[in-house]
Amino acid sequence: METAWEGDPPDLILLDIMMPGMDGYEVCEKLRANEQTEDIPVIFLTAKTEKDDIVKGFEAGGQDYITKPFDARELMERVKTQLELKTQREILKNMNVILEEKVQARTAELKESNENLDKANTQLLTLDEAKNQFLMLISHEIRTPLNGIVGSAYFLKDMIDDPELIEFLDMLKESVDRLDKFSRTALEITQMQTVGRGLDKTNIQLNSLVDKVLEAKLTDAEEKHCSIVKTYTEADNILGIEDYFTRAVEELVSNAIKYSNENSVIGIRTKEEDRKLKFSISDTGEVIPPEKIENITKPFGLAKDHYDKDIGLGLAYVQTFLDIHDASIEIKSSEKETVITLIFDIP
Numbered sequence: 001m002e003t004a005w006e007g008d009p010p011d012l013i014l015l016d017i018m019m020p021g022m023d024g025y026e027v028c029e030k031l032r033a034n035e036q037t038e039d040i041p042v043i044f045l046t047a048k049t050e051k052d053d054i055v056k057g058f059e060a061g062g063q064d065y066i067t068k069p070f071d072a073r074e075l076m077e078r079v080k081t082q083l084e085l086k087t088q089r090e091i092l093k094n095m096n097v098i099l100e101e102k103v104q105a106r107t108a109e110l111k112e113s114n115e116n117l118d119k120a121n122t123q124l125l126t127l128d129e130a131k132n133q134f135l136m137l138i139s140h141e142i143r144t145p146l147n148g149i150v151g152s153a154y155f156l157k158d159m160i161d162d163p164e165l166i167e168f169l170d171m172l173k174e175s176v177d178r179l180d181k182f183s184r185t186a187l188e189i190t191q192m193q194t195v196g197r198g199l200d201k202t203n204i205q206l207n208s209l210v211d212k213v214l215e216a217k218l219t220d221a222e223e224k225h226c227s228i229v230k231t232y233t234e235a236d237n238i239l240g241i242e243d244y245f246t247r248a249v250e251e252l253v254s255n256a257i258k259y260s261n262e263n264s265v266i267g268i269r270t271k272e273e274d275r276k277l278k279f280s281i282s283d284t285g286e287v288i289p290p291e292k293i294e295n296i297t298k299p300f301g302l303a304k305d306h307y308d309k310d311i312g313l314g315l316a317y318v319q320t321f322l323d324i325h326d327a328s329i330e331i332k333s334s335e336k337e338t339v340i341t342l343i344f345d346i347p
Contacts, residue, residue: 009036009037009040010040011040011041011083011086012040012041012042012043012079012082012083012086013031013040013041013042013043014043014045014079015027015028015042015043015044015045015062016044016045016046017044017045017046017048017053017057018046018047018048024044024046024057024060025056025057025060026060028042028044028057028060028061028062029060029061031061032060032061039086039089040086041063041064041082041083041085041086042061042062042063042064043062043063043064043065043066043075043078043079043082044057044062044064044065044066045066045068045070046065046066046067046068047067047068048067049067063082063085064078064081064082066078099190102127102194103127106123106127110123126193126194127193127194129193182313185313185314185317186313188244188247188317189313189316189317189320192244192320192321192323192324193320196241196244196320196323196324197324199241199324200241201239201240201241201325202239202240202241202242203237203238203239203347204237204238204239204240204242204245205236205237206236206237206238206270206277206279207232207233207236207270208236209242209245209246209249210230210249210268210270210279211230212246213246213249213250213253214228214230214253214268216250217250217253217254217257220254220257221257221266224257224260224262224263224264225262225263226257226260226262226263226264226265226266227264227265227266228265228266228267228268229265229266229267229268230268230269231267231268231269231270231271232269232270233270233271233272233277235272235277235346236270236277237346237347238277238344238346238347239325239347240325240344241324241325244321244324245321247317247321248317248318248321248322248342249279251314251315251317251318252281252318252340252342253266253281254314255314255315256281256282256283256285256340257283259283259285259286259338260283260284260285261284261285264283264284264285265284266281266282266283267280267281267282267283267337267339268280268281269281269282272346275345275346276343276344276345276346277343277344277345277346278341278342278343278344279341279342279344280339280340280341280342281339281340282337282338282339282340283337283338284336284337284338285338286338287333287334287335287338288331288333288338289333290333293331293333296315296331297315297316297318297319297329318342322342325344326345327342327343327344327345328342328343329341329342329343330343
């Protein structure tokens with residue numbers, strides 16, 4: 001243990017549980033309590049095979065658990081996996097430095113130009129807020145699914161015949177999918193908040209864009225036996241950033257399908273009204289309480305347990321997209337239906 005605190009810390013530690021004096025659990029806890037070694041991956045090597053012993057190893061801070069006798073190739077693969085995960089965590093930590101440099105670079109530009117000071121200060125605050133929010137989300141949310149991946153991976157070979165394997169495999173898949181979706185959405189939100197307003201907008205045919213999204217989501221709707229009814233306006237030209245626009249519509253369509261009742265109707269509508277182009281999507285599913293509507297477009301705005309329902313960032317993405325397009329959102333929900341409407345200026 002003293003070796004880990006001297007000089008450069010190791011990239012990974014293989015730790016036996018059954019040792020004289022201090023067992024592996026105590027050693028791991030002391031490593032986690034020290035700032036220099038708290039993030040070093042630990043793989044336990046032991047002859048203990050009881051579930052309680054395995055769980056205790058993870059509670060002590062271990063990343064993986066291999067029982068003796070073990071296959072050398074398996075050990076190398078697990079070491080490789082832990083080192084790759086450690087590298088990814090270090091990349092995420094380095095993003096703090098990168099974003100801080102962006103803040104400093106923008107600050108220098110604003111000082112040199114000294115023009116439109118009020119607007120420049122707002123941009124700087126937006127960038128700084130985006131950085132802080134992004135780092136907070138990454139720090140909290142990416143560690144959680146990663147722990148799920150690591151905590152269940154050791155069962156894949158050791159318990160291949162165990163009937164509980166399916167449950168752990170499902171946990172692994174859920175964690176991987178959630179990590180991928182969350183990190184992608186969080187990164188795009190940060191990008192929109194920092195550079196979105198400076199990106200070039202192009203002419204978009206809204207009806208055509210919505211049709212492409214609906215075609216991609218048709219299988220999901222059919223699985224719930226939901227029908228989609230479309231009503232389009234002819235005047236559907238709008239200026240926007242197409243990739244972000246598509247993703248925002250995908251979020252709304254996915255939510256409508258996900259929260260719709262079986263055998264229900266999902267309504268899609270575009271219409272021109274008072275020099276505004278409105279895109280609406282309606283479903284007959286869960287009712288959003290009136291007191292929650294105001295905060296629903298904020299990250300985790302429904303204040304529910306987002307781990308199971310995965311409702312953390314979808315509408316926050318849509319709101320950020322609307323902000324950089326100077327557009328707005330209107331949400332109405334009742335026992336009859338929930339309608340979400342995006343409102344854009346017509347160019």
